[in-house]
Amino acid sequence: MLSFLIRRILQTIPTVLAVVLLVFVLFSVVPGSIVSTMSDDSDPQVELRMKKQLGLDQPVYMRFGVYVARLATGDLGASFRTREPVTTMIAKRAWPTLQLIFASMAFAVLLGVPLGFIAALRPGSLVDTVSMVLAVSGLSLAKFWLGLLLMYLFALRLGWLPSFGYGDGSLKYLILPAVTLGVSPMALLARTTRAAVLEIMTADFVRTARSKGMSETRVVKWHVMRNALVLILTTMGLQFGALMGQAVVVEKLFSWPGIGSLLVDSVLQRGIPAVQGSILVVVLFFLAINLLIDVLYGVIDPRIRYA
Amino acid sequence: MFRTIAIVAGLGLALTATAEAQTPRKGGTIRMTAPYGSSFTSLDIHTTQRAQDEIYAKALHRSLYIWNSAEGKPVLELAKEDVVSGGGLVHTFKLRDDAYFHNGRKMTADDVVWSYNRIMDGTKAYPGARYVRVIEGAAAVEKGQAKEISGLKKIDDFTIEMKLTEKVDPGFYFFTALTSIYPADEAAKESFIQKPIGLGPFKFVEHVPGSRIVLERWDRFYKPGKPYADKVIVSIMAEAAARDVAFRNKEIDTSVLGPAQYVAYQSDAALKGTIVEVAEVFTRYMGMNPSFKPFADKRVRQAINYAIDTDLIINKLVKGKAYRATSWLPLTSPAYDKAMKPYPYDPAKAKQLLSEAGYPNGFEFEWTTSQNESWGLPIVTAVIPMLDKVGIKAKVKQVETAVLAEVVRTGDYQAFIYSQQSGPDPLAALKCFHSSTPQPACNYMNYKNADFDKIIDEAGQVDDPAKRTQLLQKANALLDDEAPVWFFNYNKAVMAVQPWLKGVQLNATELTHQNVEDLWVDETSPAK
Numbered sequence: 001m002l003s004f005l006i007r008r009i010l011q012t013i014p015t016v017l018a019v020v021l022l023v024f025v026l027f028s029v030v031p032g033s034i035v036s037t038m039s040d041d042s043d044p045q046v047e048l049r050m051k052k053q054l055g056l057d058q059p060v061y062m063r064f065g066v067y068v069a070r071l072a073t074g075d076l077g078a079s080f081r082t083r084e085p086v087t088t089m090i091a092k093r094a095w096p097t098l099q100l101i102f103a104s105m106a107f108a109v110l111l112g113v114p115l116g117f118i119a120a121l122r123p124g125s126l127v128d129t130v131s132m133v134l135a136v137s138g139l140s141l142a143k144f145w146l147g148l149l150l151m152y153l154f155a156l157r158l159g160w161l162p163s164f165g166y167g168d169g170s171l172k173y174l175i176l177p178a179v180t181l182g183v184s185p186m187a188l189l190a191r192t193t194r195a196a197v198l199e200i201m202t203a204d205f206v207r208t209a210r211s212k213g214m215s216e217t218r219v220v221k222w223h224v225m226r227n228a229l230v231l232i233l234t235t236m237g238l239q240f241g242a243l244m245g246q247a248v249v250v251e252k253l254f255s256w257p258g259i260g261s262l263l264v265d266s267v268l269q270r271g272i273p274a275v276q277g278s279i280l281v282v283v284l285f286f287l288a289i290n291l292l293i294d295v296l297y298g299v300i301d302p303r304i305r306y307a
Numbered sequence: 308m309f310r311t312i313a314i315v316a317g318l319g320l321a322l323t324a325t326a327e328a329q330t331p332r333k334g335g336t337i338r339m340t341a342p343y344g345s346s347f348t349s350l351d352i353h354t355t356q357r358a359q360d361e362i363y364a365k366a367l368h369r370s371l372y373i374w375n376s377a378e379g380k381p382v383l384e385l386a387k388e389d390v391v392s393g394g395g396l397v398h399t400f401k402l403r404d405d406a407y408f409h410n411g412r413k414m415t416a417d418d419v420v421w422s423y424n425r426i427m428d429g430t431k432a433y434p435g436a437r438y439v440r441v442i443e444g445a446a447a448v449e450k451g452q453a454k455e456i457s458g459l460k461k462i463d464d465f466t467i468e469m470k471l472t473e474k475v476d477p478g479f480y481f482f483t484a485l486t487s488i489y490p491a492d493e494a495a496k497e498s499f500i501q502k503p504i505g506l507g508p509f510k511f512v513e514h515v516p517g518s519r520i521v522l523e524r525w526d527r528f529y530k531p532g533k534p535y536a537d538k539v540i541v542s543i544m545a546e547a548a549a550r551d552v553a554f555r556n557k558e559i560d561t562s563v564l565g566p567a568q569y570v571a572y573q574s575d576a577a578l579k580g581t582i583v584e585v586a587e588v589f590t591r592y593m594g595m596n597p598s599f600k601p602f603a604d605k606r607v608r609q610a611i612n613y614a615i616d617t618d619l620i621i622n623k624l625v626k627g628k629a630y631r632a633t634s635w636l637p638l639t640s641p642a643y644d645k646a647m648k649p650y651p652y653d654p655a656k657a658k659q660l661l662s663e664a665g666y667p668n669g670f671e672f673e674w675t676t677s678q679n680e681s682w683g684l685p686i687v688t689a690v691i692p693m694l695d696k697v698g699i700k701a702k703v704k705q706v707e708t709a710v711l712a713e714v715v716r717t718g719d720y721q722a723f724i725y726s727q728q729s730g731p732d733p734l735a736a737l738k739c740f741h742s743s744t745p746q747p748a749c750n751y752m753n754y755k756n757a758d759f760d761k762i763i764d765e766a767g768q769v770d771d772p773a774k775r776t777q778l779l780q781k782a783n784a785l786l787d788d789e790a791p792v793w794f795f796n797y798n799k800a801v802m803a804v805q806p807w808l809k810g811v812q813l814n815a816t817e818l819t820h821q822n823v824e825d826l827w828v829d830e831t832s833p834a835k
Contacts, residue, residue: 032709036716039356039434041748045450046429046436053430082349082500092516144546151552163553165542166518252345253546257517261345269348270709 001298008294012287019283020276024067027272028060034080034270054080067276076280077273086277090259094281096166097258100250101243103174104182105236112186113232116193121220123198131190138187143246147180147253164255177254181247185239192235196228203227229300237293241286329809335828336538336835337808340553342563342819345545346517350503352484353426356434358817361484363520363541366823368487368505371400371419372478373822376812379639380731381478385414385488385506395474395770396443402465407527408490409510416461421491424448424455435485437748441477443470473767479732483816508534508824518543528824535810535827554581557833560808563819564801565680566626572803581803585813586630586638588730591682592792593690594752599672599721606664608790612650614657614697620689621796625681629796634787635729635737637797639815642733642779647787649794657697669698675723677708682726682795716747725751726798731816733779737763740786752791759785807832 034054035047051057055066070077076086112135119131154176155163167173200206201224209219248260259278266274341347343359352364373384383389386400406414426435427448439445443458458470471477480486493504503511508530509522522539544550547565554562555578564572564582572578595602595611602608621629633649636642661669677683684705691701701722706714714720727749729736739749741763746753759782766778787794800818804811810825828834 032707032713035432036713037709038354038432039437040712040716041434041437043429043436043446043449044747046432049429049451050432079349081354082351084349084500089516096515096517148548148552151549155558156552156556159556163556163558164544164549165558166515251517253549255518255543255545255549257515261517265344265346265348268344268707268709 001295004298005291005295008291012291015287016280016283020068020071020280021064023276023279024064025060027275028063032270034272037269038081071280076277079271079274081269081271086273089262089274090277090281093257093259093262096169096256097244097247097251097260099169099174100177100181100247100256100258101240103178104243105185105240107178107182108185108189108239109236111182112189113193115186116190116195117197117220117225117228119190120194120197120201128194132194135187135190135194138183139191141183143180143184143249144253146183147176147250150176150180164253166255166257177250177256180253181243181250184246185236185243188239189232189235193228193232196231197224200224200227226300230297233293233296233300237290240289244282244285329829331535331809331827332829333535333827334537335535335832336540337536337823337826337828338558338560338834339539339541339819339821339823340544340550340559340561340563341541342544342547342550345543347514347520347543349500350511350514351500352487352503353422353433353435353489354431356485358819359543361817362819362821363522364484364487364505365507365820366509366522366539366541367503367507367511368484368489369406369507370481370484370486370488372482374482374731374814374816374820376814376822379641379815381476381482383478384482385419389477393470396471398469398471398477399462400467400469402467403529404465405529406506407525407529408493408506409504409525410490410493411527412490412492414488414490414506415464416467417464418488418491419467420456420459420461422487422489422494423459425489425494426486427456433485435483438480438483438486441471441473441475441480443472475734475767476732479735509539512538530824534824536823539823554803554805557805560805560828560832560834561811561819562803564628564803566624566628568803569628569801570626578803581805582801583804583811583813583818584799584801585815585818587798587800587817588637588639588728588736588815589726589798590632590635590637590729591629591724591726591795591798592632593674593722593724593795594715594720594792595722596718596720597753597755597791598718601664601666601670601672602722604664605789606660607666608792609650609788610657610660610664610697611694611699611793612790613653613660614699615690615693615793616652617649617793617795618652620686624685624689625796628799628801629681630799632794632796634783634794635740635792636733636779636783637729637815639797640730640733640736642737642776642783644780644783647784650790654693654697661697661699666698669700671700671702672721673704674701675704675706675711675714675720677706677711677724679708679726681798682724686795687724715751718746718751718753723751724795727751729797733783734763734766734775737766737779737782737786740782740791754789754791756785756789759789805832 035050078085115131119128122128151163154161161172161176165173206223209223247258248264251258251260263278341359341362348355348357348360352368369385371385372381375382385406386402388401390399423439426433426439427445429449429451436449442456445456447453448456460468462468490504493499508525508528510525512523513521519540519542524534524537547568550562551568553559572582595608597603630638631649633647674687676687687703694701715723738744740754742755742760744750762778762782766775769775802818807829809827812821814820
């Protein structure tokens with residue numbers, strides 16, 4: 001298991017380096033500068049002095065070298081505008097983002113997986129049809145529209161929940177953004193689970209188990225569910241990455257203090273260190289989740305550890 | 308006097324009038340919104356010129372002057388007295404001796420000197436430098452040629468002497484939060500950006516990045532009995548639809564309205580009375596590059612002004628949330644000439660002018676635009692068929708706002724559409740068209756006209772305000788005839804205000820920038 005883990009961690013290094021290089025080069029050539037976003041009326045000499053102080057007068061390859069060297073020590077740089085360390089900026093927003101992502105995924109798993117199972121166990125039934133209509137709708141709904149709809153219903157009409165904000169970080173503020181973000185992965189998980197369970201239900205080993213007289217409950221619990229979990233986990237892993245990206249819309253809509261809004265505003269304000277840092281954190285999170293999923297594969301199916 | 312042509316719609320007027328008659332209530336929470344982005348850029352207000360950030364800064368910080376919306380001009384704030392000498396160039400300010408920073412220390416002249424020197428640090432490109440540059444010797448500090456501003460001297464703990472480079476009203480230069488006075492000792496510390504300290508009526512409590520800033524009453528604020536409220540919460544709400552729900556749900560006290568919501572609120576009996584509107588000092592226009600041959604000819608530029616049905620666009624596309632522009636200076640400018648008429652929609656006249664200029668079959672140009680709904684792509688898209696009608700073809704080049712800002716400063720365009728501050732100081736606004744003003748400063752069309760320069764120079768020298776206004780009106784009229792831009796509109800800022808929030812000021816420089824100490828909430832506010 002340890003060698004498996006080490007191998008997987010080593011495999012992530014080229015990915016991280018590629019992302020670091022890509023983001024760095026991209027934001028070195030993109031038009032617009034921090035000076036033009038700071039002032040409509042800056043002296044060209046000031047612009048030069050500022051660029052010199054920030055090291056932006058150096059060639060791209062030299063800047064990249066300095067950046068990577070700092071990165072190796074855990075230094076993500078500092079804001080061009082305020083000189084605030086990027087790690088501090090991200091740290092302030094990391095917890096709300098994690099709250100939102102994990103709550104959305106919890107909603108998606110707790111609703112989507114059982115829904116998929118129930119639909120697969122009664123294919124063609126009313127439950128199956130309704131579940132899949134819900135799943136397709138969930139996948140098709142635009143998050144922005146859904147969020148507004150939920151706000152309208154649960155805040156304005158019913159008065160059960162606040163329509164926006166982080167408040168004291170309590171559950172009542174989290175519910176609407178998490179549900180808005182979680183509906184799409186919930187729908188995808190429901191469909192994936194249904195497809196996986198339907199396929200496994202017709203597999204030879206399931207037929208064998210049934211022919212041995214095993215009860216349907218035991219068949220589903222010990223054979224179907226365990227085997228379907230691999231596909232469900234794969235979907236979950238991929239959805240974590242997608243959620244990080246989609247969270248931007250939800251954070252903005254609900255005034256939720258996450259990394260997504262930091263990323264968007266930093267791009268618009270040409271706060272390049274914050275952009276680079278935010279993307280790197282998102283990528284690392286995605287890789288960490290997928291590493292965890294890989295480890296869980298091994299727990300569910302020991303053959304995968306040695307693959 | 309600076310005229311504030313502010314229009315308060317429907318019940319809004321009645322509410323304001325009633326508020327003035329009522330005794331302000333102490334206590335309660337004011338819940339404002341910051342609608343211009345998904346974050347505050349920084350808690351160091353010297354580093355950011357975004358309107359978004361000044362919303363909270365008005366509660367936290369104070370400058371030498373403050374904008375008085377009722378009078379429509381800047382008035383002394385941290386200074387009690389301004390004695391002018393040296394032919395109008397030397398200002399001796401007597402500072403308040405009762406202004407305390409939120410750490411309990413009294414403000415002195417050292418803090419003013421330190422703050423202005425900080426703003427001129429040329430390695431940081433602080434946006435407030437454009438204002439402090441008016442002090443003699445400030446530009447040298449910015450360029451690294453001097454360590455301290457030579458024209459700024461501490462006379463004693465509560466007196467400073469400021470020598471200006473030109474005869475201007477310093478109020479227009481030192482009233483925004485960009486020139487806030489910081490505590491010299493505290494602001495130099497790294498912790499300042501996490502927990503800013505100011506001289507404003509409210510002190511910092513909490514910042515949840517991307518969500519809100521919370522401030523609470525500063526008991527040692529220098530204005531007796533103020534502020535009224537115990538607490539101010541500024542929530543970041545970039546999405547108009549989300550603000551709408553929150554406003555209707557009584558979770559926020561103010562909400563800036565876009566064109567679509569403006570129409571919806573006007574037609575809703577329950578919300579109509581909450582609307583407050585003011586003509587802001589921003590002019591929207593299409594700038595034309597004179598180095599692009601057709602635009603070098605005044606007749607072509609005039610033809611464009613005739614070819615566009617501006618009123619139609621304002622009424623149908625902007626939903627009436629703008630005022631038709633007649634030349635550069637906005638409605639709220641003291642030098643605005645209400646006798647002036649805008650270019651009428653006259654395609655035949657446009658065609659005639661194009662023929663006279665040697666373009667009987669029109670020409671083609673590239674039009675750089677952002678996606679902004681009020682002065683960007685939707686407007687360009689509506690104008691293109693109108694220009695096409697007179698033979699002018701426009702190709703759209705779409706860029707993001709940060710890129711557009713760079714494009715206009717570098718002159719890398721044939722035409723662009725933009726929104727530019729055109730007040731409150733009419734002299735400063737028109738100086739943008741003076742040939743000595745560099746393109747990156749604000750002369751984005753690189754406009755040069757000797758007659759215009761002469762009028763502006765003369766206006767800068769005269770002491771008689773009436774004469775100055777007359778000269779500025781003349782310059783504005785000349786600009787209208789020269790048409791370096793398509794004069795589109797002046798922004799009409801619209802905000803919905805809950806009936807329990809009183810004392811809202813019709814601030815023509817930016818409606819969301821409220822002097823928070825004058826706001827109060829009555830007992831019907833649902834906020835604790």
